[in-house]
Amino acid sequence: MVERTGSDGSSREPSVVLEIDSVTAGYGGAPVISDVSLHTRAGRITAIVGPNGAGKSTLLKALVGLIRVSSGSVRLNGKDVTGVATEKLVRNGISYVPQVANVFAGLTVRENLEMGGFCRKAGLRERLDELCQLFPDLTGALKRKAGTLSGGQRTMLAMARGLMLDPAVLVLDEPSAGLSPIFQSMLWEQIAKIATTGVSILVVEQNTRRTLKHADWAYVMVMGRNQLDGPAQQLAGDEAVVNLYVGRLS
Numbered sequence: 001m002v003e004r005t006g007s008d009g010s011s012r013e014p015s016v017v018l019e020i021d022s023v024t025a026g027y028g029g030a031p032v033i034s035d036v037s038l039h040t041r042a043g044r045i046t047a048i049v050g051p052n053g054a055g056k057s058t059l060l061k062a063l064v065g066l067i068r069v070s071s072g073s074v075r076l077n078g079k080d081v082t083g084v085a086t087e088k089l090v091r092n093g094i095s096y097v098p099q100v101a102n103v104f105a106g107l108t109v110r111e112n113l114e115m116g117g118f119c120r121k122a123g124l125r126e127r128l129d130e131l132c133q134l135f136p137d138l139t140g141a142l143k144r145k146a147g148t149l150s151g152g153q154r155t156m157l158a159m160a161r162g163l164m165l166d167p168a169v170l171v172l173d174e175p176s177a178g179l180s181p182i183f184q185s186m187l188w189e190q191i192a193k194i195a196t197t198g199v200s201i202l203v204v205e206q207n208t209r210r211t212l213k214h215a216d217w218a219y220v221m222v223m224g225r226n227q228l229d230g231p232a233q234q235l236a237g238d239e240a241v242v243n244l245y246v247g248r249l250s
Contacts, residue, residue, distance in 0.1 A: 014042040018063075018169045020118035022139050025062035031070065032058040033224040035070055039198040040169060042179075045191060047215035047232060049208045053187055055224040056204040057099070079169060091119060095170035100156035106146030109138055109157055112146050116161030122124040124164075125182070133161045134193060152183035156190060163194065169192060171225040174201040188214045212236035 011027035018040040022071065033055040034134050040046040048056045061067045063143040065086040073082045076093055085090065104112050113131065117124045125170070132139045135156050135228055141149065155175050162170055172191070176184045176201060195201055205211040212218055220241055236242045 012080075016040070017042050017077060018074040018202065019073075020059070020063055020075045021075070023059070023062055023069055023074065025058060025067055025069050025072075027067060028057075031224065032047075032220075033062065035072070035116060036221070036224070036226055037227070038219050038229070040202050041217075042088055042168075042200050043198045044216040045195050045201045045203065045214060047211045047230075048204045048217040048221055049201070049206075049211055050227075052206070054221040055222075056221055057173055058224075059221070060096065060171055060204055064171060075189035083224075085250060090165060090167075091230060093133045093165075094161035094171060095165065095167035095169065096171045097162045097173065097175065099174040103149075103154050103161070105147060108145055109149070110141055110142040112157055112161050113164055116164035120165060122229050124216040127164055127166070131163055133189065134163075135160045140249075150183075152179050152186060155183075155187060157180065159190065159194070163199070167199065169200045169202060172201065174204055176205060176207060184210060208241075209236065212241075 016039050020036060020038050022035045022037055023033045024031045036059055038048070040051050048059065050056055058067070062069050069082055071107060074078055075081065081089060081092060086096070098213070104115060107115065112173070114124065115129055120127065137153060137156060137221070141153065146154060149157060159170070159172070176187050179187060188210070191201060191203070203215070212232040212235055218229065218235050219226055219234040220228040220235065222226055228235065
């Protein structure tokens with residue numbers, strides 16, 4: 001984790017952007033997640049870690065409107081967006097990058113980015129140029145079909161497309177899944193660069209050790225509930241985190 005400061009050079013905590021308060025949700029039967037609360041801050045990386053089946057991805061789907069929230073609330077910059085349709089959340093400032101099917105394989109890289117900015121009223125070309133500077137590997141591939149990119153490049157494209165509308169929050173569901181260790185390192189470098197632009201990042205990951213190394217704050221989920229949260233590097237050295245992760249602590 002890199003210590004980041006405010007625009008005035010101070011190290012005070014930046015503002016809260018996304019607030020999830022006591023959210024319970026599932027797929028129609030028994031709840032998968034229950035009474036989960038967390039928040040993210042501008043320019044900070046917030047991670048959700050935990051064992052398989054903990055409900056991490058379900059939480060992301062609930063907050064972006066893909067499944068119904070049965071109780072609790074989701075607020076963006078203080079505004080209640082609980083239950084708002086996914087396409088409207090995009091316009092409100094929440095961008096979601098799923099683990100799979102996150103690019104249009106038959107379209108070029110440029111076309112994917114243009115699709116990401118479909119509802120921009122102005123500045124589409126300028127924003128595309130800005131993101132090419134942020135993701136230089138995409139610059140030389142703008143005319144290539146997204147389906148021909150490597151796994152790491154597709155992940156970069158998915159994140160870049162998610163940033164086309166200048167979101168307040170970028171939500172990432174296991175972005176490093178299936179990537180080699182080298183590409184995982186490159187991915188986290190890119191995520192850190194995005195955070196320096198002021199975007200609040202919420203990321204779910206399976207690789208707990210690497211994730212806690214790069215995140216600012218982390219939540220540990222087990223069996224659909226919050227169990228621990230705190231500074232990510234502090235949790236990385238906490239034996240309780242290990243116990244929770246391997247399921248030895250209820």
